[in-house]
Amino acid sequence: MAKKHAHHGGAWKVAYADFTTAMMALFLVLWLTAQDSKIKEAIERAFRNPFASLTKESMGIVPNKDVQAxxxxxxxxxxxxxxxxxxxxxxxxxxxxxxxxxxxxxxxxxxxxxxxxxxxxxxxxxxxxxxxxxxxxxxxxxxxxxxxxxxxxxxxxxxxxxxxxxxxxxxxxxxxxxxxxxxxxxxxxxxxxxxxxxxxxxxxxxxxxxxxxxxxxxxxxxxxxxxxxxxxxxxxxxxxxxxx
Incomplete structure (x- = not known):
């Protein structure tokens, strides 16, 4: 009588997915900490309000009051x-x-x-x-x-x-x-x-x-x-x- 192959299951796939997600999160954290304060503020605003468009202020630019555009x-x-x-x-x-x-x-x-x-x-x-x-x-x-x-x-x-x-x-x-x-x-x-x-x-x-x-x-x-x-x-x- 032939032996049945043991069922290995998918636990390793779950563990691998968790590991990949953790590495991606670590990469994002390292990337964010390397940015200057203006970019960090813009990213933070984008997460709080993802539908807001970029403005001059969001890029850290102070409008020149002497210029009437x-x-x-x-x-x-x-x-x-x-x-x-x-x-x-x-x-x-x-x-x-x-x-x-x-x-x-x-x-x-x-x-x-x-x-x-x-x-x-x-x-x-x-x-x-x-x-x-x-x-x-x-x-x-x-x-x-x-x-x-x-x-x-x-x-x-x-x-x-x-x-x-x-x-x-x-x-x-x-x-x-x-x-x-x-x-x-x-x-x-x-x-x-x-x-x-x-x-x-x-x-x-x-x-x-x-x-x-x-x-x-x-x-x-x-x-x-x-x-x-x-x-x-x-x-x-x-x-x-x-x-x-």
Whole structure:
């Protein structure tokens, strides 16, 4: 009479499933503990309210109160992926730490604003820490250092296009009969373009270089304020990304 094979049962499968689940849980715990506080807060909010959409605040970005975004701009901002928003935040933090560690006055000379459509970096031409020689588009040694430092960081992120703006304060006298605030602001923006490309920024990242004279003051109530004398570098999404 033939012997019947013993029935082994499925207990080992249950044990293996438990082991796999435990390992997955351990992996998730280790991954979460490695994240920074902003990502942890976003994940916690997602579990509490899984149907909530990502907002600027959920990515740890403080809205710039000085920027009044239009409805279209807000739409562009919300279309930016969470990864891109996190990347812009990290670029801002890295640059802010770099300038603050070097000198407190450097931190005052460079301002970072996350806006509805990207990152605006304003470099001020203050009298006590000028970036340009007087009434000129020629950089001071300090100005060259600032823009070469910006170039080193920006050149690492080729997924963003760049726009450069030159601005002056109101009330400047004409330097020559045919050379005033418009020409000076445009030349300074173009000088910044040249320096950025000399220090690693790819030319195809540059989308626009413009001088606005004294028409767009930083402080509307004080058009003659020194803070209006500045060059702005804007990091925006590339056009093909915006239209995709």
């Amino acid at each position: 239009t409805h279209q701009q807000r739409g562009n901002f919300e279309s930016v992926s969470a990864m891109e928003m996190e990347l812009l935040r990290r670029i801002t933090e890295d640059l802010a730490k770099l300038f603050k560690q070097n000198d407190d006055e450097d931190a005052k000379s460079v301002k970072f604003d996350l806006t509805p459509d990207g990152l605006r970096i304003s470099v001020f031409d203050f009298a006590n820490r000028p970036i340009f020689k007087p009434d000129s588009a020629e950089f001071t040694e300090y100005g060259s250092w600032v823009f070469s430092t910006l170039a080193w960081e920006i050149s690492r992120y080729t997924t963003f296009r760049l726009e450069l703006e030159g601005h002056t304060e109101a009330g400047r006298p004409m330097l020559r009969p045919d050379y005033g605030s418009w020409e000076l602001s445009a030349d300074r923006a173009n000088a910044a373009r040249r320096l950025l490309t000399e220090h690693g920024v790819q030319s195809d990242q540059l989308h626009r270089v413009a001088g606005y004279g004294d028409t767009q003051p930083m402080e509307a109530a004080q058009p003659k304020a020194p803070s209006n004398r500045r060059v702005a570098v804007l990091l925006r999404k590339k056009l093909e990304q915006q239209t995709s």
